[in-house]
Amino acid sequence: MPIWQRWILVGAITLIVGTTLIELRQKGLLEPLELVHYDWTTTITADPEPIEDVVLVTVSDEDLGEWGWPVPDSHLSQIIRNLLAAGATTVGVDIYRDVPAGAGLEDLLEVLNDPRVVVISKLPDHRGVQIDAPAGTRSGFSDIPIDPDGVGRRALLLVNTQDGISLSLPLQLAATHTGQPALKTNPDNPRILMLGDNVVKPLAKGSNLFRNVDTAGYQIIIEYKNKLPIAHSVPAAGVLAGKGLEQFEGKAVVIGITSHSVKDYFSTPLNRSTGASFTFGAEIHAAILQQLIDYFNGQLSPLASMNGLFSSLIILVSACTGACVSVFVRGAGNAVLVALVGGVFLTLGLSASQQFALLAPVVPSLLAWTFGFLFGFAIISGFSRNQRRAIAQVFSSHLSEELSAEIWQQRKNLLSGGKPKSRRLFVTALLADIEGSTRIGNSMDADDFMAWVARLLDRLGEVARDHGGFVEKYTGDGILVVFGAPIPSETQDQIKEDAQSGLRCAQAMRAAVSELNVTLSDQPRYGLRIALNSGEALGGTLGVSGSMHYNVIGATINVTARLERWIKTLAPDAEGCRPVCMTMATAEIIDAEREWPVLSSFDHDDCETEIQVIEASHLA
Structure with a gap:
């Protein structure tokens, strides 16, 4: 081509x-694959160490077994007081407190009114059901959007409600921890938030990774920069007892449930590779909180597409x-x-x-x-x-596997328009003809005669291919083999090798006749005339599509045919085969230094050139 x-x-x-693919992507049909890739990349690049600025205080199954559910108000208030006293910058309560739980409600309400404390609420669902935080407290919603495949990859930062703008728990905590405003807007576009000096654009439907999800509200991608467990966890029972409180100084704290009996867990990108079946909601809030803190402090740039x-x-x-x-x-x-x-x-x-x-x-x-x-x-x-x-059609079964492979390797130079290029070649031609075939054909049954001829020609074709020759054609009761075509021989060494291969092939054909004659019983013995000649010729395809054939034509081929007919003048040996003969042109290519004994000569068709003949039946 x-x-x-x-x-x-x-x-x-x-x-x-x-x-x-661009169209499929715009329609969202590639979204599942893109999300899987995002999960893979997130997991591979996640830091194995827990996040630095956020610590989890976890209420486990053991705690619930001892305290009961919900966590008593008195226990929760004491845990919060201990954390604030230990120097925690902010405390997020990821436990609903819409109804009293045991004694200690007044004490809990008092501590929840501390500006450093944020307690969760739940936005109205599709049925209008919501969960409020205690009246007068600072609250942030805990809703986590879930993608169609059940994985949490998005964080909802704020929504507009009938009562005004509601902020998420992580956004409230991040603003408190850094001492910066949560609702600072971009001067160029008041609809876009700025966390510190970072412009944090919301997800837009049909962009980024998400094309089939509801992007209502102000949503961003959760980046999950740390592997599971995302944050360092401290048992709530230890905090309640006042143990190890020094580790909370200067930290943002999220109090959450890590109990399998209370459903507060989700699937995240981190679960795909770790084998963990879920991630607790408190861990997801911690991951979002750390991400927002890094935005506020300029340590992380928001993901952009x-x-x-x-x-x-x-x-x-x-x-x-x-x-x-x-x-x-x-x-x-x-x-x-x-x-x-x-x-x-x-x-x-x-x-x-x-x-x-x-x-x-x-x-x-x-x-x-x-x-x-x-x-x-x-x-x-x-x-x-x-x-x-096309090559098989042109050359049929006339080439050895090695020569066919070489033609294919050199097809760029040899082929044009799907067929071999016509070109001048220097070849050695071998023409072998069955002795007395016309006479024998007149005395045999037609089927028997054709089988008898085909047997020898098939064997001669095999010998030709074994010696690297190209079977140019079968001439009725003979075979024309060419060395140096269709792949041209361009150096003197290659031309010499062609002539030597032709001579070896002729001698091998003569030996093959002797072998076949041994196997004959009631059929005539084979006789053969073989002529060799070397010189320039033209090679190319003749015929129309479907019946093309590669031909080698020219004076060299004509002289070879003249020599083959001239061999009839020589006496046959005991087996009925006449001597293998070659022209002086071939002999001098085989060995230019050797003094070749001339058997005889005949005139060229031009009536001017004398063709000298060398007997080559037993030459080494």
Whole structure:
């Protein structure tokens, strides 16, 4: 296939594959795969150490077994007082307190009124059911949006309600911990929040990773920078007893449930690789809280996605590159290897951008690379099969496997328009003819005669292919074998090897006749005339599509035929075979220094040139 056609093919594949994947991505059909990739990248890059600024105080199954459920107000108030006294910057209570629990309500309400304390509430659900925090307390909602596949990847920071703006528990705690306002807006766009100096844009439907989810409210992506367990956990019973309180100084604290009997757990990206079946809600709040603290302090930049135009360009370039690999890399094995290695580097390279707070279209780009390669590979493979079929049609079974493979390897130089190029060659021609075939045919049954001829010609064809010769044609009761075609011999060493191979082939054919004659019983014995000649010839295909044949023609072939007929003038040996003869042209190519004994000579068709003949039946 010409280079310009290959580039047209690459362009067509790029447009078809690239635009299809861009459209599928815009419609959200690739979202599940992109979310799985986000989970994989998040897990791989997560820090194995717990977060630094947030500590969990956990109420376990053992605590509930001793205290009962819900946690008594008196216990909860004492835990909060101990944490504040220990120097905690802020305390989030991730336990609903809409109804009293045992004694100590007044004490609990008093401590909940501390500005450093935030207690959770629940936003109204689709039925209008909500859970309020105690009246007069500072509250933040605990709702965590769940994606269609049941995984929590989004954090809801604020919503507009009938009573005004409601803030989430992590946002309230992060603002208190850092001493910065929670509702600072961007001067250029009052609809966008600023946490410290960081512009934190909300998720927009149809962008980033999410195209099939409800992005109502002010949502951001949870980044999960730390592996499970996300935060350092301290048992609530120990805090209640006043043990180890020094570790809370300067920390933001979340009090939550880690009991399997109380459903407050979710699936997160971290669960896909760790084997843990869920992540407790308090841990998710801790992860969001640390993320927001880092935003406020300028230690982390919010995740952003590449704009649509640049993402589309990356997808198109990936499809183009994958197609180029299949179209331009020679050899199927090499192309597959390059495609695999390139796909790995593409995935890793684009995935690494997540570490720099940038979400690249990794999955669509990898799919574009893969399908670009596969489409190109399929088309090139089909084109190659057609070329192979054309070669098989032209050469049929006239070549050895080795010569056929070499023609295929050199097809770029040998083929044009799916068929061999016409060119001048320097060849050694061997023409072998069955002795007395016409007379024998008149005395045998037609089927028996054809089987008798075919037996010898088949064997002679095998011998020719074994010696690297090209069976140009079967001449009724003979065979024309050419050395130096269709792959041209261009050096003197190659031309000499062709002549030597022709001589060895002629002698092997003579030996094959003797072997076959031994096996004959009631059929005539074979006789053979073999002529060799070397010189220039023309090689190319003749015929129309479906019946093309590769031919070698010219004076060299004509002289070989003249020599074969001239051999009839020589006496046959005991087996009925006449001597193998070659022209002086072939003899001098075999060994230019040797003084060849001339058997005889005959005139060329031009009536001017004398063709000297060398007997070669037993030459070494």
